[in-house]
Amino acid sequence: MLVLDRVSKTYPNGVHALGGVSVEVDLGEIVAVIGGSGCGKSTLLRAVSGLDPASEGTVLLDGERITAPHEKIGIIFQEPRLLPWLKVAGNVGFGLGDRPRQERAVRVATALERVGLADKATMWPRELSGGQAQRVAIARALVPRPQLLLLDEPFSALDAFTRTDLQDHLLNLWADAKPTLILVTHDVDEAIVLADRVMVMCPRPGRIFDAIAVDLPRPRDRQSAAFDFVKRRVLAALDRSLSRAVQPADGEGKASAGAALWW
Amino acid sequence: MSLVTMTIAAEERGAVPAERAASRKWARLARPVLGLVLPVMLAVAWEFVVRMGWASGRLAPPPSVIFQEFVDLARSGDLQRNTLVTLGRVAAGFGCGVAVATIVGAAAGYSPLIRRLLDPSLQALRAIPSIAWVPLFVLWLGIFEASKITLIAVGVFFPVYLGVMGAIQSVDRKLVEVGRAFRLSDVQMVRRILLPAVLPAYVIALRSGLGLGWMFVAAAELLGASEGLGYLLLDGQELGKPAEIVAAIVAFAVVGKATDWLIALAAAPFLRWEDVVRQE
Numbered sequence: 208m209l210v211l212d213r214v215s216k217t218y219p220n221g222v223h224a225l226g227g228v229s230v231e232v233d234l235g236e237i238v239a240v241i242g243g244s245g246c247g248k249s250t251l252l253r254a255v256s257g258l259d260p261a262s263e264g265t266v267l268l269d270g271e272r273i274t275a276p277h278e279k280i281g282i283i284f285q286e287p288r289l290l291p292w293l294k295v296a297g298n299v300g301f302g303l304g305d306r307p308r309q310e311r312a313v314r315v316a317t318a319l320e321r322v323g324l325a326d327k328a329t330m331w332p333r334e335l336s337g338g339q340a341q342r343v344a345i346a347r348a349l350v351p352r353p354q355l356l357l358l359d360e361p362f363s364a365l366d367a368f369t370r371t372d373l374q375d376h377l378l379n380l381w382a383d384a385k386p387t388l389i390l391v392t393h394d395v396d397e398a399i400v401l402a403d404r405v406m407v408m409c410p411r412p413g414r415i416f417d418a419i420a421v422d423l424p425r426p427r428d429r430q431s432a433a434f435d436f437v438k439r440r441v442l443a444a445l446d447r448s449l450s451r452a453v454q455p456a457d458g459e460g461k462a463s464a465g466a467a468l469w470w
Numbered sequence: 471m472s473l474v475t476m477t478i479a480a481e482e483r484g485a486v487p488a489e490r491a492a493s494r495k496w497a498r499l500a501r502p503v504l505g506l507v508l509p510v511m512l513a514v515a516w517e518f519v520v521r522m523g524w525a526s527g528r529l530a531p532p533p534s535v536i537f538q539e540f541v542d543l544a545r546s547g548d549l550q551r552n553t554l555v556t557l558g559r560v561a562a563g564f565g566c567g568v569a570v571a572t573i574v575g576a577a578a579g580y581s582p583l584i585r586r587l588l589d590p591s592l593q594a595l596r597a598i599p600s601i602a603w604v605p606l607f608v609l610w611l612g613i614f615e616a617s618k619i620t621l622i623a624v625g626v627f628f629p630v631y632l633g634v635m636g637a638i639q640s641v642d643r644k645l646v647e648v649g650r651a652f653r654l655s656d657v658q659m660v661r662r663i664l665l666p667a668v669l670p671a672y673v674i675a676l677r678s679g680l681g682l683g684w685m686f687v688a689a690a691e692l693l694g695a696s697e698g699l700g701y702l703l704l705d706g707q708e709l710g711k712p713a714e715i716v717a718a719i720v721a722f723a724v725v726g727k728a729t730d731w732l733i734a735l736a737a738a739p740f741l742r743w744e745d746v747v748r749q750e
Binding site for chain 1: 644645647648650651652653654658662663666667669740743744
């Protein structure tokens, strides 16, 4: 279980990016974090990962305080960030440096099989398409069998078709070992397709504005009325979170969420 | 999208038409040959002009005379001896220069404090034409090997220092973060992320350093030496033997190119991942 207790982050330049986020996430739960830009969602994820620890408050994973990257935590970034000097198999096995060669080979092969890239094992990252590269990054993060997987807008750089393809793929992979997933995204559909709970954040300083449970059976139909219903709720929450952040002098705080996301 | 690219890739790997492969092979062989066309044509033309008696070729000997000079020098052992001496000087100067430049460059690239401390002074020294050091080096180190090797080392130092420092500074922070996310120790971080990331730029720095090393060995030997390819240049000038000068120049070119090629060859297995980019 992951427990965040009043997690705040103030950068050395004085920017108060995160203002006391408290949340509990169960093992195996999928949580999507959504919000306008600058609302601290990436900061929150980086604090949980230990890459950029919180300046105040605590992050506890199974009672253990996280202040640096931890072996139980895997991270997937917005870009694949594959090491260009390693072949695909080398990249997938990157986190298994301390394991015997035999075990490493087996686990890498299994993971590549699982993401559907078994035939690309001996290719260089340069030779992959964007979607393939991100799948390799997913395999790399999953191979050490993390208990908590953090995803920072992992599909935002991909085209729409590849994106939905990878969302489904991610769910399949998640079902293997059911780690906890925290997904930062700015795509409302993506959040609802994947998550058990959608947390809407608002900016200055970043905090949780609203949390919406998504009680839809998987796989979820993006066209269903139930899906649409949840989507309306999330969009409404987003809208409110943003109009509250906007100065009242604006007069018309009711901009549509879609446009507001770009502010 | 990914499906499409995957099928295309499969087709390309699966069955390249034999005809296309053959023509590609020819193209690969023909490309370096293309570069030879101009020099060979000029050489043949000059030979022809001298043979026809249109020019004496006394100051600019035709290829056949240069070749004969080469053979004579090789027979007497002068060519081998002088080449080895020069090669030894370059090797020593290059070795020293690279060693110091790598350490100082790495330190300056890694630590902003060291960079602020050292870099301005080094940049100021870099602005001095290296040949200007010669009188001082001769005073300090004598006229023999030490001053020559020091001059070469100074010439090699700057491009390698700049290359290493720049390469370390420009290592992709996002990849370093991947290393952090996988909890690499400092040593592992250097070995698994920094070294491979820096290597391409390092090889380029080594090659430009080597080029300068050859430049400065010629300068050092021209300024006073009793053996070495530079001595052959001087000897040819004093005795009025242009063929010897040209032969020494050609020897410089061949050995210089060969050493450069050796570095490239040694680095190639580690830089194969880069080739993909070049082919695209």
